[in-house]
Every structure is written in structure tokens, then in C-alpha cells.
Amino acid sequence: MIILIIIGMSLVTMIPRVIPAFVIEKMQFRPWVNRWLSAIPYAALGALIFPGILSVNPDKSQIGLLGGIVAVILAYIGLNVVLVVIGAIITVYFLSL
Amino acid sequence: MTDKAEIYSSTAVHMIKRGFITGIPIMLGYLPVAITYGVLAKQAGMTLMELTLMSVMVFAGASQFMGVNMIAVGTGTLEIIIATFVLNFRHFIMSLSFMNQLRELKLKWKIPLSLGLTDESFAVSSINKDEAKMEKGAFFYGTIISIAYLSWIIGSFLGGVLGDVIPDRLSQSMGIALYAMFIGLLIPSIKKEKKIAVIALFAMLIHALCIQLGMSTGWAIVAGTIIGGMSGIYLLKEDVA
Structure with missing residues (x-):
């Protein structure tokens, strides 16, 4: 029975992912659509970061927020993404002590 | 050859x-x-x-x-x-x-x-x-x-x-790791082009608003991404695209 769930989950995940590969082949977009699509990565990052980051610690939303602020600062001073990630983990670790 | x-x-x-x-x-x-x-x-x-x-x-x-x-x-x-x-x-x-x-x-x-x-x-x-x-x-x-x-x-x-x-x-x-990674990816782009911050903040706002309205996380992220991205139609120039 679980195997059926896995196959179903796979199909409804993979089909929406792969359809654009075929659609793009056949379509040329107007400039405004291209501008919209090129803004999607930044919009997606925004929507993925907030408000989700508040639930890093579901009981204390400020912990995720503070970890995020540290990440913003580390990224702003130009550190590599790996260091930004490690810095945020350390921050949250100590805040949770 | x-x-x-x-x-x-x-x-x-x-x-x-x-x-x-x-x-x-x-x-x-x-x-x-x-x-x-x-x-x-x-x-x-x-x-x-x-x-x-x-x-x-x-x-x-x-x-x-x-x-x-x-x-x-x-x-x-x-x-x-x-x-x-x-x-x-x-x-x-x-x-x-x-x-x-x-x-x-x-x-x-x-x-x-x-x-x-x-x-x-x-x-x-x-x-x-x-x-x-x-x-x-x-x-x-x-x-x-x-x-x-x-x-x-x-x-x-x-x-x-x-x-x-x-x-x-x-x-x-x-x-926090994946969130920090998203931040670490977003900030350098914002430093290059300030308008990107507006797009991202707009998407966050839409996502938060949709959650407040009782939408599920899945749809709220979709709405935040699509509507937030629309601000790029006005904000981004063709060369960024």
C-alpha cells in the first residue's frame, strides 16, 4: 500500500516539474513574460525564507529570526554561502542553549 | 580534431x-x-x-x-x-x-x-x-x-x-541551514541590484498575507512567487532577464 502512495506522490511531483521542459521548446515569450520569469528566482527565495524561518523553533519564533539576521549580515559582508550557513547554525545553537 | x-x-x-x-x-x-x-x-x-x-x-x-x-x-x-x-x-x-x-x-x-x-x-x-x-x-x-x-x-x-x-x-x-542558504544566495543579488530586494520583500509579504487568510503553505508559496515575481515585470530591465 505504501508503494502506491510513493508512486502517486512521485507522479504528482514529477509531472509539474517536467512539463515546462516541453512547453519552453515550443514557445517564445513576450519580453514582459521573460522579465516575470527572470524575477521568479528572487520572489521564490523571498517566499521560501519568510515566514517559514520563524518556525525554525516553533515555540520561539525570535530564534529563527535572529539566525536569519546573522545570515543577512554574514552574506552582506561578502562571506561564502557555506560560511553563512555555518554562522547561522552556530547562532541558533547558542540561542537554544 | x-x-x-x-x-x-x-x-x-x-x-x-x-x-x-x-x-x-x-x-x-x-x-x-x-x-x-x-x-x-x-x-x-x-x-x-x-x-x-x-x-x-x-x-x-x-x-x-x-x-x-x-x-x-x-x-x-x-x-x-x-x-x-x-x-x-x-x-x-x-x-x-x-x-x-x-x-x-x-x-x-x-x-x-x-x-x-x-x-x-x-x-x-x-x-x-x-x-x-x-x-x-x-x-x-x-x-x-x-x-x-x-x-x-x-x-x-x-x-x-x-x-x-x-x-x-x-x-x-x-x-536554520536551508533558510540561511536562501539568504546567502539572495543578498549578493540584492547588492548588485537593489530592486531585487523589493521583489523578494513583496513575495514574503504576499506569502505571509495568504497564510493569514488561511491558505495552505503550498498555495501561499505559489501565490507569493507568482505575484511577487510580477513586480519584476515593472522593476527589471530587459538585460537582467
């Missing part, structure tokens, strides 16, 4: 190396999350084979956690599948953007690259857009996605075999 072949292969190797370095943050973020997934899936009564197979076939973190939860409480098959569709529909929008970025690539590349699209592999790949125009750029994106995929599968398997190996407090702290 041999010269050409050499240049060809060295460019490919170079792209694989760059993809590997660029993909390391995903590995760092995925391993602890995947291990946690493996542990929870095992506790929910799934076999090692089933939980690893789910990672191989679904490759979508949040929906796998949700699926495992729903299996644990005995939710119906159809309900689990519909909830998965809703939660992962955002990948359709992301894939549309990503495939437009990779327009020049052949379909035989586009298909596997689109199938391997997750929030994280999309975020890292789409922020590094220059490689899309470079020779052998497909190897760059292929490597990023392969690292993400393998980290996810290996982590899930390890979680299922080893159980809770990461100390509780550490694994809780690692919950």
Missing part, C-alpha cells in the same frame, strides 16, 4: 568542478534534514527500502515529511497524493523560470534537469545564471542537481539505518 575534443572535455570537467563547489551548501543543508526524514519515516513504520525509494522517486523534502506524517496517522492514499500535489505545485512555476533560463539547452538535458528541481537546487541554479550561456553549462547545472539528489538519497538511507545519530539540539539548530 583531438585539440577540439580536448578543449571540449576540459571545459566539461571545469563546469563539473564549478558545479560541485557551488552545490556544497545544498549538501550541507540536505544531509541533516534527510537523516531526520529517514529517522521519522522508520518510526512511522516504513521499511528502509520504502523510505529510500520515496527519496529516489519523489525528491521533495517538505512533502516527504508531510507524507510520512500522514502515513503515520493512517491518512488515505488519495488524500496524501492530493496534498503532495498542492505542496509541490510551486515547482511548476520554478521549472518554468528555470527552463526559460536554460532555453538554449537540448531537450535531453532539460528533462533530467527539470525532474531534479527542488526549492534548493532551483535557488542555487537560477541565481548562477551566467553558466546557462556558457559552453558545457549543462554540466554545471547537472552537477549541482546530482549533488542535491545524491545527498538527499544517501541522507535518507543513513537516517533509516543509523537512527537518531545527530544530537537533538544540533539537529534542531540545523533547521
Whole structure:
């Protein structure tokens, strides 16, 4: 029975992912659509970061927020993404002590 | 002829190396999350084979956690599948953007690259857009996605075999990892082009608003991404696109 769930989950995940590969082949977009699509990565990052980051610690939303602020600062001073990630983990670790 | 072949292969190797370095943050973020997934899936009564197979076939973190939860409480098959569709529909929008970025690539590349699209592999790949125009750029994106995929599968398997190996407090702290990665990707783009901050903040606002209105996380992210991205129609110039 679980195997059926896995196959179903796979199909409804993979089909929406792969359809654009075929659609793009056949379509040329107007400039405004291209501008919209090129803004999607930044919009997606925004929507993925907030408000989700508040639930890093579901009981204390400020912990995720503070970890995020540290990440913003580390990224702003130009550190590599790996260091930004490690810095945020350390921050949250100590805040949770 | 041999010269050409050499240049060809060295460019490919170079792209694989760059993809590997660029993909390391995903590995760092995925391993602890995947291990946690493996542990929870095992506790929910799934076999090692089933939980690893789910990672191989679904490759979508949040929906796998949700699926495992729903299996644990005995939710119906159809309900689990519909909830998965809703939660992962955002990948359709992301894939549309990503495939437009990779327009020049052949379909035989586009298909596997689109199938391997997750929030994280999309975020890292789409922020590094220059490689899309470079020779052998497909190897760059292929490597990023392969690292993400393998980290996810290996982590899930390890979680299922080893159980809770990461100390509780550490694994809780690692919950910030993927968010920090998203921030680490977004900030350099904002430093280059301030208007990108407006797009991202707008998307956050829409997402938060939709949650307040009682929408599910899946649809709220879709709405935030689509509507937030629309601000780019006015804000971005053609050369950024």
C-alpha cells in the first residue's frame, strides 16, 4: 500500500516539474513574460525564507529570526554561502542553549 | 580534431568542478534534514527500502515529511497524493523560470534537469545564471542537481539505518541551514541590484498575507512567487532577464 502512495506522490511531483521542459521548446515569450520569469528566482527565495524561518523553533519564533539576521549580515559582508550557513547554525545553537 | 575534443572535455570537467563547489551548501543543508526524514519515516513504520525509494522517486523534502506524517496517522492514499500535489505545485512555476533560463539547452538535458528541481537546487541554479550561456553549462547545472539528489538519497538511507545519530539540539539548530542558504544566495543579488530586494520583500509579504487568510503553505508559496515575481515585470530591465 505504501508503494502506491510513493508512486502517486512521485507522479504528482514529477509531472509539474517536467512539463515546462516541453512547453519552453515550443514557445517564445513576450519580453514582459521573460522579465516575470527572470524575477521568479528572487520572489521564490523571498517566499521560501519568510515566514517559514520563524518556525525554525516553533515555540520561539525570535530564534529563527535572529539566525536569519546573522545570515543577512554574514552574506552582506561578502562571506561564502557555506560560511553563512555555518554562522547561522552556530547562532541558533547558542540561542537554544 | 583531438585539440577540439580536448578543449571540449576540459571545459566539461571545469563546469563539473564549478558545479560541485557551488552545490556544497545544498549538501550541507540536505544531509541533516534527510537523516531526520529517514529517522521519522522508520518510526512511522516504513521499511528502509520504502523510505529510500520515496527519496529516489519523489525528491521533495517538505512533502516527504508531510507524507510520512500522514502515513503515520493512517491518512488515505488519495488524500496524501492530493496534498503532495498542492505542496509541490510551486515547482511548476520554478521549472518554468528555470527552463526559460536554460532555453538554449537540448531537450535531453532539460528533462533530467527539470525532474531534479527542488526549492534548493532551483535557488542555487537560477541565481548562477551566467553558466546557462556558457559552453558545457549543462554540466554545471547537472552537477549541482546530482549533488542535491545524491545527498538527499544517501541522507535518507543513513537516517533509516543509523537512527537518531545527530544530537537533538544540533539537529534542531540545523533547521536554520536551508533558510540561511536562501539568504546567502539572495543578498549578493540584492547588492548588485537593489530592486531585487523589493521583489523578494513583496513575495514574503504576499506569502505571509495568504497564510493569514488561511491558505495552505503550498498555495501561499505559489501565490507569493507568482505575484511577487510580477513586480519584476515593472522593476527589471530587459538585460537582467
